[in-house]
Amino acid sequence: QNFCQTLKLFLFLIDVSRRPAWDLKIDQALLQVHNELVNENLTVYWLSDYCYQCLYQELISVPMNSIGTGPVDSQHAVTLIVNGSNSKQICRIHYHFGEFGNYSLMVKNLHNNILQFSCNIIINQNPFNSNLRMLLCASHYQEIKSDLLLIHSIELIRNWLYKKMNPRETDRLINSMCFMICFPLRRLALIIMVFVNYGGGKYWFFKHQSWNGLTVADLVFPWFVFIMGTSISLSLSSMLRRGCSKWKLLGKILWRSLLLFLIGVIIVNPNYCLGPLSWENLRIPGVLQRLSCTYFVVAVLELLFAKPVPDNSTLEIPCPALRDILPYWPQWLFMMALETVWLCLTFLLNVPGCPNGYLGPGGIGDFGNYPNCTGGAAAYIDHVLLGEKHIYQHPSSNVLYQTTVAFDPEGILGTINSVIMAFLGLQAGKILLFYKDQHRQIMLRFCIWSVVMGVISAVLTECSKDEGFIPVNKNLWSISYVTTLSSFGFVLLLLIYYLVDVKKVWSGSPFFFPGMNSILIYVGHEIFENYFPFKWKMQDAQSHSEHLAQNLIATSLWVFISYVLYRKRIFWKI
Structure with a gap:
């Protein structure tokens, strides 16, 4: 019954999409500028509130006594400047347009005085609130959650019976702390990551932030890195307690890191869209590549200094309250040294044509003074060591800041702070x-x-988005980004621990099944992204509703695939 309801929901999302007759794109409104001045030609410039210290961009030019029409951004509030002849400012307006709305900007003389002007915005047709579709989907998925909980409860009973017949394998799978605490957060991050990578319904808050700040899309990858560190702590301690050789564990770490890196470079490579994959256009950094390098550094460091922690561990140290920190002081010194390297390279490295310590997006940002300095030292290091064609060609900054320089958000310098993020997750595991x-x-x-x-x-950050010493920035993986997302990560772990381990009121459903095949789901959703039934030709590609339906179907299909694989006891581990 709920399956039928879900199908009806998707059909509803497609059928009710409504757009005006004129050709507008997603997150745009129509603006008609009525120039009623008898002696002035008008030029309208615009600037988004989310574009920090940017140059104003020309929107419409309107001769005297005529009407000019053009699209205007509706994602965020914008500032409009109306200039007359000789760049004389007529008026300035701050307004938040609604998607697919029809607006008129009336510019005329005030009281027939050619030196005084009035500028007023009139709504000709009300905008379309596409966010209601998100609320509808959220409420509907809440309704079917009870069924998923029931299914998962049945699976837990089956696992308990299976444990009695095969205790060694199932004890390792079901009864580990990592299974109960780490997996829910990792599964949640994975599902959101799939939905975001498929487009997130083309909503701006499911896209990566253009530069500084956070959206939903900017949360999932660092949480995945954070919980990977927690898993490393728990799994290595468990294997050392069982008497596994450190050399054998080192071999497993090396092999797993190599496999992750190769899968990221050869299979999941966004530069396929530029033509047949060859060394000329091979993107070397990437999500799996960063996970590989981060996992290798943190796991090897933990293996070098960690000792098996007995179940009833009471280490005798001078300060028992810090028993999860003090015995591992060499690891902390190593992490502090790494962060010192990041700070020195970021703020002291001489980047040609750019000021030292530049953390901006370049392009039209910083009033257009540094158009080719996107990312500062981080981009410079990638360009020098990897080459421009071997890094990401379409960074999120080129949409709002109109950058033209290739920049990789998974570059070399940011990997240092990725290691710091995983190490903080490792500390959660030690707790x-x-x-x-x-x-x-x-x-x-x-x-x-x-x-x-x-x-x-x-x-x-000085509690600001753009004005602090080091702003929160996912593209750069700034240290403030790491500390902010780590703070969120500890809160999420606290909530999950309370619900799963203390109160035992949640088992991790419906995110349980994808977590059992996380690598397979991630690689699969990347490879088959453009194939039916995960994607199809839309009737209206400029509709949030159709994109939302398509992305939800694709994400739900991967959850269903992971459920089938779980039932068949097919687990792809590396």
Whole structure:
């Protein structure tokens, strides 16, 4: 019954999409400029609120006593400047247009005085609120959650029976702390990542931020890195307790890192769209490549210094309250040295044509003073070591800031802070190990770490989006981005731990199944992204509703595929 309801929902999303007759794109409105001045030709310029210190861009030129028409951005509020002859400013208007709305900007003389002007915006046709579709989908998926919980409860019973017949394999799979605590956050991040990569219904908050700041799309990858660090701590401790050789574990780490890197470079490579894959256009950095390098550094570091933690561990150290930190001081020194390297390269490296320590987007940002300095030192290092054609060609900054320089958000310099992010997740794992079954202590430490990371972020950013010392920036993986998302990560772990392990009121459904085949789901959704039934030709490609329906269907299909694989006990691990 719920399957039929879901299908009806998708059909409804497609059928009710409504757009005006004129040719507008998603997140645009129509603006008609009525120039009623008898002696002035008008030029209208615009600037989005989300474009920091940007140059105004020309929108419409309108001769005297005529009407000019053009599209205007409706994602965010914009500032319009109306200039007359000789660049004389007539008026300035701040307004947030609605998607597919029809507006008129009336410019005329005030009281027949040729030196005074009035500018007023009139709504000719009300905009279309496409966000209602998101609310409808959220409420509908909440209705079918009970069925998914029931299915998952049945699966847990089956696992318990299977454990009795095969205790060794199932104990490792079902009863580990990582299975109960780490997987829900990793599964959640994976599902959101798939939905975002498929387009997120073309909503701006499901796209990566153009430069500074955060959207939903900017949250999932660092959380995945964070929980990977937690998993490393728990899994290595478990294997060392079972007597596994460190050399054998090192071999597994090397092999897994190599496989992740090769899969990212050869199979999941966005530069396929530029033509047949060859060395000329091979993108070397990437999501899996960064996961590979991050996993290798953090896992090897943990393997070098970590010791198996007994179930009833009570290490004798001078300060028992810091028993999850003090024994690992060499790791902390290594991480501080790494962060020092990032800070020195970012703020001291001499980048030709750019000021030292430049963290801006270039393009029309910073009033157009540094158009080719996108990313500063981070981009410069990638260009020198990898070459321009071997990095990402279409960064998110080129939409709003109109940048023309290739920039890779998974570049070399940002990988340093990715390692820091995973190490903070590793610290969360140590808390779970050293304070096992001490619910209050675990939650208290998660809370303290969240507050500490939040305070560091507040200092670095000065609690602003663009004005701080080091703004939160996903493209650069700035240290403030790491501390902010780590703060969120500790909060999420605290909530999941409370719901799953303390109160036992949630089992991780409906995100359980994709987490059991996370690499397969990620690689599969990238490879088959443009194939039916994950994608099809739309009747109206400028409709949020159709994109939302298509992306939800594609994401739901991967959840269903992961469920089938789970039922068949097919798990692809590397």
